[in-house]
Amino acid sequence: MSKGNKSTLIILALMLCAGTVAAQKDGGISTQMMQQMEKQQAANPANKALFNAIASNSIDDLSKNFKNQGPVDTHFSTETPKQSIHNQKQSGRCWMFSGLNVLRSNFAKRHQDTLSVAFSHDYLFFYDQLEKANLMLQGVIDNAQKPLDDQRMQFFFRHPISDGGTFCGVADLADKYGLVPQSVVPETYSAENTSRMARLISSKLREFGLELHEMCASKTSAKAIQNRKAEMLSTIYGMLCLTLGEPIKEFTYTFTDKDGKPKGEAKRYTPKTFYQETVGGPLNGTFIMVMNDPRRPYHKTYEVEYDRHTYDGHNWKYLNLPMDEISKLAIAALKDGCKMYSSYDVGKQLDRERGYLDTENYDYGSLFNTTFNMNKAQRIATYDSGSTHAMTLSAVDLDAEGKPLKWKVENSWGATSGQAGCLIMTDRWFQEYMFRLVIDKQYVSADLLKEAEQKPVMVMPEDPLFDMDE
Numbered sequence: 001m002s003k004g005n006k007s008t009l010i011i012l013a014l015m016l017c018a019g020t021v022a023a024q025k026d027g028g029i030s031t032q033m034m035q036q037m038e039k040q041q042a043a044n045p046a047n048k049a050l051f052n053a054i055a056s057n058s059i060d061d062l063s064k065n066f067k068n069q070g071p072v073d074t075h076f077s078t079e080t081p082k083q084s085i086h087n088q089k090q091s092g093r094c095w096m097f098s099g100l101n102v103l104r105s106n107f108a109k110r111h112q113d114t115l116s117v118a119f120s121h122d123y124l125f126f127y128d129q130l131e132k133a134n135l136m137l138q139g140v141i142d143n144a145q146k147p148l149d150d151q152r153m154q155f156f157f158r159h160p161i162s163d164g165g166t167f168c169g170v171a172d173l174a175d176k177y178g179l180v181p182q183s184v185v186p187e188t189y190s191a192e193n194t195s196r197m198a199r200l201i202s203s204k205l206r207e208f209g210l211e212l213h214e215m216c217a218s219k220t221s222a223k224a225i226q227n228r229k230a231e232m233l234s235t236i237y238g239m240l241c242l243t244l245g246e247p248i249k250e251f252t253y254t255f256t257d258k259d260g261k262p263k264g265e266a267k268r269y270t271p272k273t274f275y276q277e278t279v280g281g282p283l284n285g286t287f288i289m290v291m292n293d294p295r296r297p298y299h300k301t302y303e304v305e306y307d308r309h310t311y312d313g314h315n316w317k318y319l320n321l322p323m324d325e326i327s328k329l330a331i332a333a334l335k336d337g338c339k340m341y342s343s344y345d346v347g348k349q350l351d352r353e354r355g356y357l358d359t360e361n362y363d364y365g366s367l368f369n370t371t372f373n374m375n376k377a378q379r380i381a382t383y384d385s386g387s388t389h390a391m392t393l394s395a396v397d398l399d400a401e402g403k404p405l406k407w408k409v410e411n412s413w414g415a416t417s418g419q420a421g422c423l424i425m426t427d428r429w430f431q432e433y434m435f436r437l438v439i440d441k442q443y444v445s446a447d448l449l450k451e452a453e454q455k456p457v458m459v460m461p462e463d464p465l466f467d468m469d470e
Helices: 003-024 031-042 046-055 059-063 094-110 121-142 151-158 167-177 195-217 222-244 271-278 323-335 364-368 376-381 427-433 446-452
Strands: 251-253 267-269 287-291 301-304 316-320 340-344 389-398 404-410 422-426 434-440 457-459
Touching: 046 059, 059 364, 094 121, 094 167, 094 271, 094 340, 094 389, 121 151, 121 167, 121 195, 121 222, 151 195, 167 271, 167 287, 195 222, 267 271, 287 323, 287 446, 316 446, 323 340, 323 389, 323 404, 323 427, 323 434, 404 427, 422 427, 427 434
Parallel strands: 287 316, 301 457
Antiparallel strands: 251 267, 287 434, 301 316, 340 389, 340 434, 389 404, 404 422
């Protein structure tokens, strides 16, 4: 080949490479695109005024819908008896606060409101964290044949422990470890401010998980691996004792009425005997969880793999129902004076000052000259919406035809937040941002109970809708 032909081939090859690189970069922001965006921004003279306003003010303050700012209607046609409001502080334990709210409400209901009780969150949280640590370590062992970059292994190492959860956790933990009064085991600083404790325990669990993964890879005996896991859990137990307090074994307690006056004799209890006296028996088997997931077929049962609090406990299992059927279940229970665990995407359209949730509270579209048009299924699928916070459903306001107008929940942000510690939500907001309801089986039809017992479709915990309530 002549020198000239070689030069021509080299030039063609360079041009081909340059073309390939250019093609690969077609998805970037080009100069033409940037000029177009700048031109469009400058074309609207109101944008300068909007920037001046937004730069110095809260977006929520500027987008508040003035027509929706009237007094909040606090009348409810159906309302359960009020109880004291607790505060989860800087923690993700809303699931536990809501679940224990239901249990203490049920206790008061059984005693015609002549007795009241408040359960210790710190006590149950200790065992929640210990059990989750074991779930993570045993999960690594069970999946040890998978590499560390496998999706399932990443699930354990990314979030080795958390303070979020669901009502299934309350049921499994209370059934296994019992309950104690709040006055006997009060909150510690780390119970109310979980982030630092969680970071340290998570770091230790990742270190332990890596060691267990390596032990499994080196064909260490199963007995040796379990012995080492027990030693690891002893370390976690010690960390929890120092932050949450060593779990109590026995205590003396006197029940009180709703005004705090003693009723009856002081008695000696263990956590299990106190649980037996206040709850009456195992929770598992007494309820079903229903959920509204418009992405999936209704009247089918689903189970979330590894979404549980204890290794030997129950995965989160739910029956998927349309919102109108969930509403009917909730109304039936409320009419009988029964509060319920429920969860929501509480950050959407929340007016914190008024303790009011409505789809028309804020008009973000007008402020930014755009629209937000995704429906519930689309918001879930794209991680734009999902269950983020558990609260205790306590009231509903019905019109003359028995249709819900608005709902009320007991929250766990303290008695001074919202409406005396509660939030009020319109039914149109409830339809869009309510996701889970735990309902006692006595309020569920035989047909739905049968559906809840069908073989569940297994779904993975990475699904957009299955983050734990916090």
